Amino acid sequence: MPEFPISGYHGRVLVADLSRGEVRTLPLDPGLALDYLGGRGMATRVLYDTIDPACDPLGPDNAFVIAASPLIGSNAPTAGRGHMVFKSPLTGVLGTSNSGGTWGAAFKAAGFDVLVVKGAAATPVMIDISPGKAEILPADHVWGKTTHETNDVLAAVSEPGNPARVLCIGPAGENLVRFAAVANDRNRVYGRCGPGAVWGSKKLKAVRVRGKEKIAVADMEKYRSGLDQALYLMKQAPVTKRLLRDLGTAGLVELINLIAMLPHKNFQDCLHRDEDVERISGETLAKTLLEKAGSCYLCPIGCQRHTRVAGRDGREERGEGPEYETMVLMGPLCGIYDLGAITRANYRANELGLDTMSYGGTVACAMELAERGLIGREEAGGLDLAFGSGEALESLAVMTARREGLGAALAEGSYRLAAGRGHPEYAMTVKKLEIPAYDPRASYTQALGYMTSPSGACHLRGGYAVSLAFFGGAREIPRFSLLQSPIAIRNMQNVGILQDSLGVCRFTGYAFSSDPWARMVGGITGRDFSVARLEEIENRVATLERQFNIEAGVTAEDDVLPARFADVPIVVEGKERRVSREDQERMKQDYYRVRGWDAAGRPTPGLVRSLQIEESKR
Amino acid sequence: MSAQKWQATGELLGEFQALGRASLAYDVQDSHSGNMAVRRTTERGEDEIVITATGSQKGALEPNQICFLSATETDYGYYKASSETDIHARILELPGVRASMHAHVKDLVLATLDDEPKPARPPDFVPVDPLAFHHLGSAIPVDWFAVPSGSPELARVIPERLAGHPLTIIFGHGAMAKGRNLREAFFRLCVGNNAGTVVRAMERLRIDVGAVRRAVTADPGSSFAGAPPPYEIEGDDRSDFREEEEILKEFVKAGHRIFESRLSPFHTGSMSVRGVDSMLYAPKASMPRDVGGPLLRVALSAGPADDSETALHKAIYATSDFQTVMHCHIPEAEASAHFVYPGEAAPADRIIPVDAEGTFLYLVIPVLPPNVRTDELVRFLHDYKVAVVRGGGVWAVGGQSLSEVLHHPSSVREICLYRIGAVERGLDLRRLEPQKAKRW
Structure with missing residues (x-):
């Protein structure tokens, strides 16, 4: 394959057709790089050229596309994120989801800019990618396993200095939960819009990547000027230098409450007792459950929360989170201020491969439906679905991922759950996607x-x-x-x-807007960006x-x-x-x-x- | 004499007080200097002069420090009125003049000082900035007086000068300005002082001011980026967007900051926030507290009646995604736009920050020629967010808020002040500037 004319790109697109069981490497169109840059832009263009937007999102005609950017592979701050696009089985519109962690950078280091996966396999498979080699392998041995288990099994091939990074689904994706997530590094997820269900419909359990391929920088001085400015401003801004490191994203809980934007009980109001909010604040999390902060690839911010919590059986569990969205949507939105229950439910969702945001929104919707007599206790399998029930929150995560009992209805997301009972107005969604943890009325x-x-x-x-x-x-x-x-x-x-x-x-x-990025991407590519x-x-x-x-x-x-x-x-x-x-x-x-x-x-x-x-x- | 004659109340008092405070905030008075006067018609149809008391603190005027004088009835106020009352009275007799003001415009005074033997008439002051050139004229008279305060000589000469000029300079003392109202007189004093600040900054930067003056005089059309709109005395109270409470508050805050931080002289500059069809627009962006200026809702589509300032705001929005635009006349930036590095022949096309904050916020500030095309200006604003137009002020844009766009001119002023100070101290700017910025 000829050398790609623009620095920062490898010039290679990996296309996996699971129906045919074949993998091909195609040249990247330079025009695509110049017109759509990478990541979300490039992936969206490739998806638009690959599928019919009217296709069945859970059928073989759907595809997903992941694209890297020219910054990935450099030392630009936070430049290791991946972006995945697909047609969403939850919304029926464009699914577009982003994740931190390390997989995005590892994918680029494997020598590719774009991954396209289309078709569907008959039996569970995984894709294994390393420089100069990509193949579709059986994945029966990890099918049914949690995201953590899958990650640990598949990453075991890592060698010193050449780690394998795994992107995978859990049982929720396998069971086509419409808001199933795709995970990497155990707890970093492409959560929104249900990419895990798309993978599940293709019988794709995981994509493993390894590699050490580098990118070239065309104009180091220009690149450095943007980099220096970006790092300076990140060290200066209170949110990037302090708040997120000290308190994680959950540090927003108290602040969003202060501006009357913290939703409560399926967005019925924004009224909370201060002492309740304090129980789930970033400050409380830092004082009680936090073990250490962590960072995604090349991130100087360090907002990850590595936590531990007493399990329901009394044994200590370790995991990550809760992040702000999870804390609120699984918390006050469900009338719950029990940090332990939220954290455990967060752990379960990550392991099972559920989007914690849509899951929280869907449980809140179910609780309102129950409050209004539209879901009975019997249908809930005896669970108390009243607002405030931490037990329901934890139990329903497993039931939803496995589509057991009421979980089968929850697995469809809040819109279908409420509409199925004749009351779509109780689903707090736009285009069937659950609303995040900021009340739009504020x-x-x-x-x-x-x-x-x-x-x-x-x-x-x-x-x-x-x-x-x-x-x-x-x-x-x-x-x-x-x-x-x-x-x-x-x-x-x-x-x-x-x-x-x-x-x-x-x-x-x-900390900053577009200007430093323009110089960094211009420096790497040597083109006018x-x-x-x-x-x-x-x-x-x-x-x-x-x-x-x-x-x-x-x-x-x-x-x-x-x-x-x-x-x-x-x-x-x-x-x-x-x-x-x-x-x-x-x-x-x-x-x-x-x-x-x-x-x-x-x-x-x-x-x-x-x-x-x-x-x-x- | 009636009590209320020298107990000013209401709107008139408020205006004197607000402009008195503003003149202190703009540092064109000392604690007790200066005076303001207006001519008005009483309810009985008689002309009356209202003037500040002598020795009163203009930053804290009391009701009894506003003195009322009339041709038919001289009251107690006459005996405490300004020592310059006779001068004001004669200025106020000039056709169309309803207000006059005297201030200690220190930068303008400094820029016109010379050490030639006196008595002698100093040369006129030739402004090199667009505001003074267009609003005050290409040559502003300067007069030396043996007794440069309250003297009969002043009372004779100053009105003569003001018959032909908006503002005149009293050597070593200050300036007098006339106006259709008090705000216009204050506007002229601020613009005059700003002109002095520009020249002083040029001198500190070791720019050949004489050469710049010759160029301006020879070809003003090539030296300035078009004429600013004329000063309007009507409509300062107009507010077209009272329902947008949050934005209104932002306009007022930004206006105060522009004035108080000397980012643009009183009632100069402009700022806007864009909507879909219209923009919210302050054509007199530099607004002291309690004075204000028009806050307009203007259609975004270009119109034949648009002045040059309004038209440029619209043109920037027409070809960009920016949400906010601001234009200021920062004297230090205007001077810096003429800076020539030692050994070079032409002014530099960029201002390179030498201070820590400036270096990281802006690698360079582009300096564009006076006749820069609008599309070129927009292109530079896209890449740099702020640009200095030589002879045309500082233009800045923001993606979200007025506060965001305000930060740019404010930073530019600081950046320029550091550079000016460095040159003044004999430091080599080339050695202070980051290497990478020189190649951009």
């Missing part, structure tokens, strides 16, 4: 982010507005501005696209994602919040706040316009042309 910008996120209600793909509402520093934005929200969230979403396409952590955004060019790529990716979703059947009617957020106010700083249907419509239409989409939310042909988005090559 920030119009965050509300609009949930509405317009390409993957459904996701704070990371929809724009992490809350980060600017509290920790924005100089970039702090108004929380209740109808005028500013559409552009603010578009810009935040675009920064997210850039970070996901570079394979870097969202938390770097607390100015901020303006990066913005063009961001807009191209956002519109391509929308195009995928339009072809998957999304309409403007899907870009709305659940009725509760329009009808039931919460109180923020003494004022009743809701996001009325009129305000939603106004912000949504304004958002479409700043994106260049028509009133139905469809990218216009002129925009598609100006962004040079080619038609799908499938």
Whole structure:
């Protein structure tokens, strides 16, 4: 294969067709690198060229794509993340999920830029990748095992200086739980949108990678100038230098409560007793369960929480977390403030391969349905489903992953759970994806982010507005501005696209925006990746994602919040706040316009042309 | 004499107090210096002069320190009114003049000092910055007086000068300005002082000010980036977006900071936050506390009535994703834009920070020529977020908030101050600058 003309890339795409049982290496199109950069952008383009967006997400016609970026393989801070895209079995729209850990960097070191997996195997398989070699192997010996067990078995081939890194599913993925996750490094997960179910439908248990291939840097001085600036600003910003290391993401619990944004009981309100919140705060976690902080690949922040907790049988268990989202969605959203119960449920979810966010949202939905008499105790297998039941939270994780009893209904996610009982209004989802742990009534910008996120209600793909509402520093934005929200969230979403396409952590955004990245990626590639060019790529990716979703059947009617957020106010700083249907419509239409989409939310042909988005090559 | 005659209340008192405080905040007075006067028509249709009391602290004016004088009824206030009352009275007789103000504009005074034997008339002051050039004229008179305060000589000469100029300089003392209202007079004094600051900064940077002046005089069109909009005296209370409470608060905060931190003289500069169809726009961005300025909602589409400032905000938004834009006239940046490294012939095309914070926040600040095309400016703003236009002020953009965009001009001023100070101390900027920045 000829040498790739752009530094930072290997120029190789690995395509595995599980139906045929064959693996091929194809050359990477340089245009793809220049127009879509890598990570999320490149993976989305490749997926769009590979599958029909209207396909059955659990059928063999679906595929998943993982792409690295030119930064991965350098020493840029946090540049080791992977990004996976697929059609989501939970939402029916674009599934797009991101993970830290070490797998992303290891994949790049194995000598590839992109992995495409399509088709479906008849029996459990895994893909084994190392420089110059990739093969599909049987995986019966790990089928049925947890993510931890699978990781440990498959990583045993590691050699000193050449570790094997494993990406795998657990029982939840095997059982096609619609919000099943894919894990690496035991507890780092591609959680959102159900990638684990896509893997399960393909009978793919794991992808193992090894390698030491390096990348070249075209202009070291330019690269270093961006790197120096990035590191300086990360050491300076309180969130990146202190908060996340000291308290983990759970350090947000108290702070989000302070701004009246901490959801409670399936988003019925944001009212908590201070002493309850303190029981699940990052401070309490640090004082009680924390063993040590940890870091993903090349991350100077170190937000990982390595913890231990007394098991229900009294024996000590060790694991990671809970992270903020898990803490709140498995905690107060379910009326639970028991740190031990949340932590144990978090451990179970990671082992079984469940997205803790959707799982928490689904349990909260089940608890409200039970409260309203729509799920009986008998159906719950005798479990007490009242809000506040830590036992139910822990038990249901296993039942859901195994699709046992009520768990089979929960495995479908909260929308199908509630709709199946005739009350979809109790599912707190957008496009069937469970809403993260920030109440949208407390920030119009965050509300609009949930509405317009390409993957459904996701704070990371929809724009992490809350980060600017509290920790924005100089970039702090108004929380209740109808005028500013559409552009603010578009810009935040675009920064997210850039970070996901570079394979870097969202938390770097607390310290700096695009400028240092532009210099780093420009230095590595030796190409003009100015901020303006990066913005063009961001807009191209956002519109391509929308195009995928339009072809998957999304309409403007899907870009709305659940009725509760329009009808039931919460109180923020003494004022009743809701996001009325009129305000939603106004912000949504304004958002479409700043994106260049028509009133139905469809990218216009002129925009598609100006962004040079080619038609799908499938 | 009636009691209320010298017990000013309400709006008039508020205006005197606010501008008095502002003049102290802008450091164009000492604790007791300066004076302000307005001419107004009483309810009985008579002309009346209202003027600050002599020796009053302009930063803390009391109601009884506002003196009322009329042609038909001189009250107690006459005997405590400013020692410059006679001068103000004659200025206020000029056609169209309703206000006058005297201030100790120290940078302008310093920039016009000379050590030539006196008596002699010093040369006119030739501004080299766009604000003063366009608002105060290409040559500002300077007069030496044997008794440079309250003298009959002043009362004769100053009004003569102001008949033909918005502002005139009293050698070694300060300046007097006229206006259609008090704000305009203060505006002119601030712009005048800013012009002095620019020249002083150039001198500290060892720039050949004479050469710059010759170039400006020979071809002002090539030296400045177009004329700023004329000063409007109406509409300062207008607020088109009161319902956007949070944004309104941000505008007020940013406006105060621009003024108090001397990022742009009083009621100059502009800032905006963009919506989908419209932008929220402050055309007088530099706003002291209690003074304010218009806060407008303006359509984003270009219109034939747009002034150059408004048009540039719209043009930046039309070709970018930026959420906020700010334009300031930072005197230290204007001066730095003319800096020529020893041994070189032309001004540098970048300002390279030499301080720690500046070095990490900005590798370089681009300096663009006065006639830079809008698309070029936008391209630089994309890459650098802030750019200095020689003869055109500092433009900055933000992706999210006004606070974010404010940080850029504020940082640029600091960066320039460090460089100016370094040159003043005889340090070699080339040795202080990071190597990598020189090649960018």
